[in-house]
Amino acid sequence: MLPSQILDYFDVVKVEEGATQIEISLDETYPESYKADENIESKGFMEPTTITDFPIRDHKLLLHVRRRR
Numbered sequence: 001m002l003p004s005q006i007l008d009y010f011d012v013v014k015v016e017e018g019a020t021q022i023e024i025s026l027d028e029t030y031p032e033s034y035k036a037d038e039n040i041e042s043k044g045f046m047e048p049t050t051i052t053d054f055p056i057r058d059h060k061l062l063l064h065v066r067r068r069r
Contacts, residue, residue, distance in 0.1 A: 001056060010065070021060035028068045043069035 010026040027045065034040045045066040053061040
């Protein structure tokens with residue numbers, strides 16, 4: 001359903017399918033290289049951005065994307 005490259009940078013958190021739309025929530029991953037560096041720490045996520053993508057099987061597709069701070 002999603003391009004395979006997107007899963008290199010984001011984790012699928014939730015998928016909700018309704019009668020007319022599909023909503024997919026994605027959170028940006030925390031790279032392994034950052035985990036090893038003690039000077040870098042995660043500060044949580046920014047507010048989600050909603051992207052309307054091409055319909056899938058006549059369902060409106062909404063991507064809710066949260067980027068790390």
